[in-house]
Amino acid sequence: MSVAIVTGASKGIGKACAIKLAEDGYTVVVNYSRSDDAAQSTLDEIKAAGGDGMIYKADVSDPAQVKKMMRDVDKTYGGIDVLVNNAGIVKDEYLLMMSGDTLDKCFDLNVKGYVYCAQAAALKMFKKKKGVIINMSSVSGSFALAGQCVYSATKGAVNSFTHTAAKELAPYGIRVNAVAPGFIATEMIDAIPEDKKAEYLKVIPMQRFGRAEEVAAVVSMLASDACAYMTGQVITLDGGLSL
Numbered sequence: 001m002s003v004a005i006v007t008g009a010s011k012g013i014g015k016a017c018a019i020k021l022a023e024d025g026y027t028v029v030v031n032y033s034r035s036d037d038a039a040q041s042t043l044d045e046i047k048a049a050g051g052d053g054m055i056y057k058a059d060v061s062d063p064a065q066v067k068k069m070m071r072d073v074d075k076t077y078g079g080i081d082v083l084v085n086n087a088g089i090v091k092d093e094y095l096l097m098m099s100g101d102t103l104d105k106c107f108d109l110n111v112k113g114y115v116y117c118a119q120a121a122a123l124k125m126f127k128k129k130k131g132v133i134i135n136m137s138s139v140s141g142s143f144a145l146a147g148q149c150v151y152s153a154t155k156g157a158v159n160s161f162t163h164t165a166a167k168e169l170a171p172y173g174i175r176v177n178a179v180a181p182g183f184i185a186t187e188m189i190d191a192i193p194e195d196k197k198a199e200y201l202k203v204i205p206m207q208r209f210g211r212a213e214e215v216a217a218v219v220s221m222l223a224s225d226a227c228a229y230m231t232g233q234v235i236t237l238d239g240g241l242s243l
Protein backbone atom coordinates (compact mmCIF):
# COMPACT_ATOMS: atom_id res chain seq x y z
CA MET A 1 0.00 0.00 0.00
CA SER A 2 1.26 3.49 -0.88
CA VAL A 3 0.03 6.38 1.21
CA ALA A 4 -0.31 10.04 0.29
CA ILE A 5 -1.18 12.90 2.63
CA VAL A 6 -2.61 16.02 1.04
CA THR A 7 -2.93 19.02 3.35
CA GLY A 8 -5.87 21.32 2.73
CA ALA A 9 -7.68 18.70 0.68
CA SER A 10 -11.26 19.62 1.55
CA LYS A 11 -11.41 22.11 -1.33
CA GLY A 12 -9.77 23.52 -4.42
CA ILE A 13 -6.35 22.37 -5.58
CA GLY A 14 -5.85 20.04 -2.59
CA LYS A 15 -9.13 18.26 -3.28
CA ALA A 16 -8.19 17.75 -6.94
CA CYS A 17 -4.76 16.41 -5.89
CA ALA A 18 -6.32 13.99 -3.38
CA ILE A 19 -8.72 12.64 -6.00
CA LYS A 20 -5.99 12.29 -8.64
CA LEU A 21 -3.56 10.54 -6.27
CA ALA A 22 -6.36 8.14 -5.26
CA GLU A 23 -6.93 7.41 -8.95
CA ASP A 24 -3.19 6.71 -9.17
CA GLY A 25 -3.64 4.02 -6.51
CA TYR A 26 -2.58 5.83 -3.33
CA THR A 27 -4.49 5.50 -0.09
CA VAL A 28 -5.13 9.18 0.58
CA VAL A 29 -5.28 11.15 3.82
CA VAL A 30 -7.54 14.15 3.27
CA ASN A 31 -6.28 16.76 5.72
CA TYR A 32 -8.30 19.91 6.49
CA SER A 33 -8.83 22.26 9.42
CA ARG A 34 -12.47 23.41 9.49
CA SER A 35 -14.71 22.24 6.66
CA ASP A 36 -15.88 18.80 7.89
CA ASP A 37 -18.57 18.33 5.24
CA ALA A 38 -16.29 19.37 2.39
CA ALA A 39 -13.53 17.00 3.58
CA GLN A 40 -16.03 14.15 3.84
CA SER A 41 -17.23 14.89 0.32
CA THR A 42 -13.63 14.67 -0.99
CA LEU A 43 -13.34 11.24 0.63
CA ASP A 44 -16.77 10.20 -0.67
CA GLU A 45 -15.65 11.07 -4.22
CA ILE A 46 -12.47 9.05 -3.73
CA LYS A 47 -14.40 6.05 -2.46
CA ALA A 48 -17.10 6.32 -5.16
CA ALA A 49 -14.30 6.02 -7.73
CA GLY A 50 -12.97 2.87 -6.02
CA GLY A 51 -10.22 4.53 -3.98
CA ASP A 52 -9.54 4.51 -0.25
CA GLY A 53 -8.35 6.80 2.52
CA MET A 54 -9.50 8.83 5.50
CA ILE A 55 -10.19 12.39 6.50
CA TYR A 56 -7.94 13.93 9.16
CA LYS A 57 -8.76 17.23 10.84
CA ALA A 58 -5.61 19.06 11.90
CA ASP A 59 -4.43 22.65 11.74
CA VAL A 60 -1.10 22.27 9.99
CA SER A 61 0.15 25.60 11.32
CA ASP A 62 0.28 23.92 14.75
CA PRO A 63 3.37 21.73 15.12
CA ALA A 64 1.79 19.51 17.80
CA GLN A 65 -1.20 18.70 15.58
CA VAL A 66 1.12 17.99 12.64
CA LYS A 67 3.25 15.57 14.68
CA LYS A 68 0.15 13.76 15.91
CA MET A 69 -1.28 13.51 12.38
CA MET A 70 1.93 12.02 10.93
CA ARG A 71 2.22 9.62 13.88
CA ASP A 72 -1.42 8.48 13.53
CA VAL A 73 -1.15 8.03 9.75
CA ASP A 74 2.11 6.11 10.09
CA LYS A 75 0.54 3.86 12.73
CA THR A 76 -2.67 3.28 10.73
CA TYR A 77 -1.10 2.62 7.33
CA GLY A 78 2.50 1.65 8.15
CA GLY A 79 4.21 4.55 6.40
CA ILE A 80 3.93 7.75 4.41
CA ASP A 81 5.01 7.74 0.75
CA VAL A 82 3.89 11.13 -0.53
CA LEU A 83 3.22 14.46 1.18
CA VAL A 84 1.54 17.26 -0.72
CA ASN A 85 2.04 20.45 1.28
CA ASN A 86 -0.89 22.41 -0.07
CA ALA A 87 -2.88 24.11 2.71
CA GLY A 88 -2.35 27.82 2.30
CA ILE A 89 -4.01 31.20 2.57
CA VAL A 90 -3.79 34.36 0.55
CA LYS A 91 -4.35 37.81 2.03
CA ASP A 92 -3.93 40.39 -0.67
CA GLU A 93 -2.90 43.68 0.90
CA TYR A 94 -0.66 46.49 -0.22
CA LEU A 95 2.36 46.96 2.01
CA LEU A 96 1.35 50.47 3.04
CA MET A 97 -2.09 49.27 4.16
CA MET A 98 -1.14 45.92 5.60
CA SER A 99 -3.04 44.90 8.74
CA GLY A 100 -1.39 43.62 11.88
CA ASP A 101 -2.01 39.91 11.67
CA THR A 102 -1.46 39.33 7.94
CA LEU A 103 2.23 38.67 8.25
CA ASP A 104 1.91 36.13 11.07
CA LYS A 105 -1.14 34.33 9.64
CA CYS A 106 0.41 33.89 6.19
CA PHE A 107 3.83 32.82 7.42
CA ASP A 108 2.37 30.51 10.10
CA LEU A 109 0.47 28.45 7.52
CA ASN A 110 2.22 28.98 4.18
CA VAL A 111 5.78 28.62 5.49
CA LYS A 112 5.91 27.20 9.00
CA GLY A 113 3.09 24.73 8.23
CA TYR A 114 5.02 23.39 5.23
CA VAL A 115 8.20 23.01 7.25
CA TYR A 116 6.42 21.26 10.14
CA CYS A 117 4.73 18.80 7.77
CA ALA A 118 7.83 18.17 5.67
CA GLN A 119 9.97 17.48 8.74
CA ALA A 120 7.44 15.17 10.39
CA ALA A 121 6.73 13.28 7.14
CA ALA A 122 10.42 13.02 6.20
CA LEU A 123 11.18 11.43 9.56
CA LYS A 124 8.71 8.67 8.63
CA MET A 125 9.90 8.39 4.97
CA PHE A 126 13.47 8.19 6.20
CA LYS A 127 12.75 4.71 7.63
CA LYS A 128 11.90 3.38 4.13
CA LYS A 129 14.62 5.48 2.43
CA LYS A 130 11.97 6.56 -0.07
CA GLY A 131 9.46 9.35 -0.30
CA VAL A 132 8.17 12.33 -2.21
CA ILE A 133 7.33 15.80 -0.92
CA ILE A 134 5.53 18.25 -3.18
CA ASN A 135 5.13 21.84 -2.03
CA MET A 136 2.34 23.96 -3.48
CA SER A 137 4.05 27.24 -4.22
CA SER A 138 2.74 29.98 -6.51
CA VAL A 139 3.92 31.95 -9.48
CA SER A 140 3.81 34.86 -7.00
CA GLY A 141 6.90 33.39 -5.37
CA SER A 142 9.03 34.66 -8.25
CA PHE A 143 6.75 36.99 -10.24
CA ALA A 144 5.70 40.28 -8.64
CA LEU A 145 1.98 41.03 -8.40
CA ALA A 146 1.20 44.29 -6.60
CA GLY A 147 -0.86 43.66 -3.48
CA GLN A 148 0.75 40.32 -2.75
CA CYS A 149 3.91 41.37 -0.96
CA VAL A 150 3.37 39.08 2.03
CA TYR A 151 1.86 36.15 0.09
CA SER A 152 4.69 36.32 -2.46
CA ALA A 153 7.26 36.39 0.35
CA THR A 154 5.76 33.18 1.75
CA LYS A 155 5.86 31.47 -1.65
CA GLY A 156 9.42 32.69 -2.29
CA ALA A 157 10.26 31.04 1.03
CA VAL A 158 8.56 27.83 -0.13
CA ASN A 159 10.74 27.82 -3.26
CA SER A 160 13.96 28.29 -1.25
CA PHE A 161 12.84 25.67 1.24
CA THR A 162 12.17 23.26 -1.64
CA HIS A 163 15.72 23.69 -2.98
CA THR A 164 17.44 23.19 0.36
CA ALA A 165 15.22 20.41 1.67
CA ALA A 166 15.75 18.57 -1.65
CA LYS A 167 19.51 18.76 -1.20
CA GLU A 168 19.36 17.60 2.42
CA LEU A 169 16.93 14.73 1.82
CA ALA A 170 18.24 13.38 -1.52
CA PRO A 171 20.74 11.01 0.14
CA TYR A 172 17.81 9.40 1.97
CA GLY A 173 15.80 8.71 -1.20
CA ILE A 174 13.35 11.55 -0.56
CA ARG A 175 12.59 13.88 -3.48
CA VAL A 176 11.28 17.40 -2.86
CA ASN A 177 9.77 19.49 -5.64
CA ALA A 178 7.30 22.36 -5.88
CA VAL A 179 4.50 23.36 -8.20
CA ALA A 180 3.96 27.07 -8.84
CA PRO A 181 0.50 27.67 -10.28
CA GLY A 182 -0.72 30.96 -11.65
CA PHE A 183 -4.39 31.83 -11.20
CA ILE A 184 -6.43 28.67 -10.64
CA ALA A 185 -10.22 28.79 -10.37
CA THR A 186 -10.87 27.92 -6.71
CA GLU A 187 -12.54 29.64 -3.73
CA MET A 188 -9.27 31.53 -3.27
CA ILE A 189 -9.78 33.17 -6.66
CA ASP A 190 -13.54 33.59 -6.13
CA ALA A 191 -12.64 35.98 -3.32
CA ILE A 192 -10.91 38.40 -5.74
CA PRO A 193 -13.14 41.34 -6.83
CA GLU A 194 -14.51 40.99 -10.40
CA ASP A 195 -12.72 44.10 -11.74
CA LYS A 196 -9.38 42.79 -10.43
CA LYS A 197 -10.08 39.34 -11.96
CA ALA A 198 -10.76 40.95 -15.35
CA GLU A 199 -7.45 42.83 -15.03
CA TYR A 200 -5.57 39.58 -14.31
CA LEU A 201 -7.22 37.79 -17.26
CA LYS A 202 -5.86 40.45 -19.60
CA VAL A 203 -2.26 39.61 -18.69
CA ILE A 204 -2.58 35.81 -18.99
CA PRO A 205 -1.50 34.86 -22.53
CA MET A 206 -3.80 31.80 -22.47
CA GLN A 207 -6.68 34.16 -21.52
CA ARG A 208 -8.19 31.91 -18.87
CA PHE A 209 -7.63 30.80 -15.29
CA GLY A 210 -6.28 27.30 -14.77
CA ARG A 211 -8.22 24.37 -13.36
CA ALA A 212 -7.40 22.57 -10.12
CA GLU A 213 -7.30 19.29 -12.09
CA GLU A 214 -4.51 20.71 -14.25
CA VAL A 215 -2.41 21.33 -11.13
CA ALA A 216 -3.25 17.85 -9.82
CA ALA A 217 -1.96 16.31 -13.06
CA VAL A 218 1.47 17.87 -12.46
CA VAL A 219 1.45 16.76 -8.81
CA SER A 220 0.64 13.23 -9.96
CA MET A 221 3.56 13.29 -12.39
CA LEU A 222 5.98 14.62 -9.74
CA ALA A 223 4.87 11.90 -7.33
CA SER A 224 5.47 9.20 -9.93
CA ASP A 225 8.63 7.38 -10.95
CA ALA A 226 8.50 9.32 -14.24
CA CYS A 227 10.22 12.03 -12.16
CA ALA A 228 12.50 9.65 -10.22
CA TYR A 229 15.61 11.74 -11.06
CA MET A 230 13.99 15.13 -10.45
CA THR A 231 14.44 16.97 -7.19
CA GLY A 232 14.60 20.56 -5.98
CA GLN A 233 12.62 21.92 -8.91
CA VAL A 234 9.81 24.46 -9.00
CA ILE A 235 7.45 23.71 -11.89
CA THR A 236 5.41 26.69 -13.08
CA LEU A 237 1.99 26.31 -14.67
CA ASP A 238 0.43 29.68 -15.22
CA GLY A 239 -0.94 29.92 -18.76
CA GLY A 240 2.09 32.02 -19.64
CA LEU A 241 1.46 34.73 -17.00
CA SER A 242 5.09 34.96 -15.90
CA LEU A 243 6.63 34.98 -19.39
Ligand code: NAP
Nearest residue numbers: 008010011012013032033034035060087088138184186188
Ligand atom coordinates in the same frame (compact mmCIF):
# COMPACT_ATOMS: atom_id res chain seq x y z
P1 NAP B 1 -8.67 27.03 -1.10
O1 NAP B 1 -9.65 26.67 -2.16
O2 NAP B 1 -8.89 28.26 -0.28
O3 NAP B 1 -8.49 25.77 -0.14
C1 NAP B 1 -7.63 25.85 0.96
C2 NAP B 1 -7.59 24.51 1.66
O4 NAP B 1 -6.68 24.61 2.76
C3 NAP B 1 -8.93 24.10 2.21
O5 NAP B 1 -9.09 22.71 2.04
C4 NAP B 1 -8.81 24.44 3.69
O6 NAP B 1 -9.61 23.56 4.45
C5 NAP B 1 -7.36 24.16 3.95
N1 NAP B 1 -6.78 24.86 5.10
C6 NAP B 1 -6.83 26.17 5.39
N2 NAP B 1 -6.18 26.42 6.53
C7 NAP B 1 -5.71 25.22 6.98
C8 NAP B 1 -4.97 24.81 8.11
N3 NAP B 1 -4.54 25.69 9.02
N4 NAP B 1 -4.69 23.49 8.26
C9 NAP B 1 -5.11 22.58 7.34
N5 NAP B 1 -5.81 22.91 6.24
C10 NAP B 1 -6.12 24.21 6.07
O7 NAP B 1 -7.19 27.22 -1.72
P2 NAP B 1 -6.60 26.79 -3.13
O8 NAP B 1 -6.86 27.90 -4.08
O9 NAP B 1 -6.99 25.42 -3.45
O10 NAP B 1 -5.04 26.87 -2.79
C11 NAP B 1 -4.32 25.74 -2.35
C12 NAP B 1 -2.83 26.05 -2.39
O11 NAP B 1 -2.47 26.44 -3.72
C13 NAP B 1 -2.39 27.19 -1.48
O12 NAP B 1 -1.13 26.89 -0.92
C14 NAP B 1 -2.27 28.37 -2.42
O13 NAP B 1 -1.36 29.32 -1.97
C15 NAP B 1 -1.79 27.67 -3.68
N6 NAP B 1 -2.08 28.43 -4.90
C16 NAP B 1 -3.37 28.71 -5.27
C17 NAP B 1 -3.59 29.43 -6.43
C18 NAP B 1 -4.97 29.77 -6.91
O14 NAP B 1 -5.06 30.57 -7.87
N7 NAP B 1 -6.02 29.21 -6.38
C19 NAP B 1 -2.50 29.86 -7.21
C20 NAP B 1 -1.22 29.56 -6.79
C21 NAP B 1 -1.01 28.83 -5.63
P3 NAP B 1 -10.58 24.01 5.67
O15 NAP B 1 -11.53 25.02 5.10
O16 NAP B 1 -11.20 22.76 6.06
O17 NAP B 1 -9.69 24.53 6.70
